[in-house]
Amino acid sequence: MLEKTRPKVLFFDVNETLLDLAQMKATVSKALNGKEDLLPLWFSTMLQYALVTTATGKYEHFEHIGAAALQMVAANNGISISEKDARHTITKSFRSLPAHPDVKPALALLKDAGYTLVSFTNSSNEGVKEQLKNAGLTSYFDEILSIEAVGKFKPFPETYTWAASQMNVKPEACMLIAAHGWDVAGAIRAGWRASFVSRPGQQEFPLAPKTEIIAPSLKKTADLLLTYK
Template identity: 30%
Template sequence: MSDFQRFPKRRHFLSLALGGMAAFSAVRRAVASPLRGAPNGEARPIRALAFDGFTIFDPRAVSAAVVSAVPDRGAALAAAWTNKLFALSWLETAAGRYSGFGRLADAALDFSAQAMGIPLTPAIRRDLVAVFGQLPAWPDAAAALERWRSAGIRLAFLSNLEAEVLIANTRRNGLGGLFETPLSTDRVRAFKPSPCAYAMGPAHFGLTAQEIGFVAFGGWDALGASWFGYRTAWINRLSVPEETLSPHPDSAGPDLEAVDRLVR
């Protein structure tokens, strides 16, 4: 019996590694040169936009709901919850695991409340997590989306949120007819900034990454999308500092006018 047959863990590890290499190769094929097929060496025009959900829907409603549920310490709990949710999503992605946004949001809220000594019943946690599907649209969203659709640009969400949450938010804000099928990370079971998540855009639109503008809410998401190969617009709604790693987003600003500058 060979060493390879004798040690199933090694065999399992090698199969995972080979599978990962195949996935990486597929992702690399989705990122084509921006100059390929373009006249005079110019980049192709942007033909589609992929949006993080929070560029269109205002997530501050979630923090407001936490403050309403826990008036004295709600702001601190909301901040701790957000930080833990990001930490868990990145941890799962790094470890090759996936729980889905809703389950992870509940786990992060449960942990944060316990760490702060704040009693939250499962029913309260469930109601707070549900607010992610009850978000208002940012004031500039509807007009901007109509403008891009009228210009022939295809639109879709590429988000860590579940598809049903994205659909619920588009319907409640009267935006349902503007977007194509939502690209939830549930499809690939890997949260952003995994390249597997970003690869959904080229696969869905049938375009190269450089023909798609990625519209990010978080600076980290803009950075991850840029690393993948997208041309990026960072919508810095909350006026937070820019990430210090390179590259910088192609366009940035406090509202969706940053996308207009990207698609010109």
């Protein structure tokens, strides 16, 4: 069997891949009068309108889109939430998320093995820096990148091209590690390698190209990457 070569740079999605959204979902559920069944709809609405924002040539902070999605879902279920309250709820929740238990051990292994680690997120520059600081993850990363600089959300191809250029590497030297099928699909179609972390409730997109690594945890992903030469 051929030995697999190391990617030059490992790019990590942040929300859900590194950070546990359970605490945030509890807060959003409270804002929706305890209707937990609306949480998947809120999250998918947020992602949908992030794509709509980019597709129509605009940019808004991801947290603001999340707040707008919360207002929309609430309104459709007879719940009134002001823009101010929605933004406070989403911003505070996003920025205080804890890391999944497997994250720090995995990042430490990869960093010790000499990999270049970069966080790469749809969150704003200010938002992701606060997220990583509050989760105790800042020191693991060589660079912290937000799509805010390019003004388009993942999975638009321009975001991956921009991130590779920021690290001065070719697309084929990049590997995205993410728990979202849409993000993995976007990276592969932009010429990157990819690893899918199958967090609970997450699935690969069946119509996307084959993913190089599929693992149930970030720790298992790191173990596999340590075998690369």
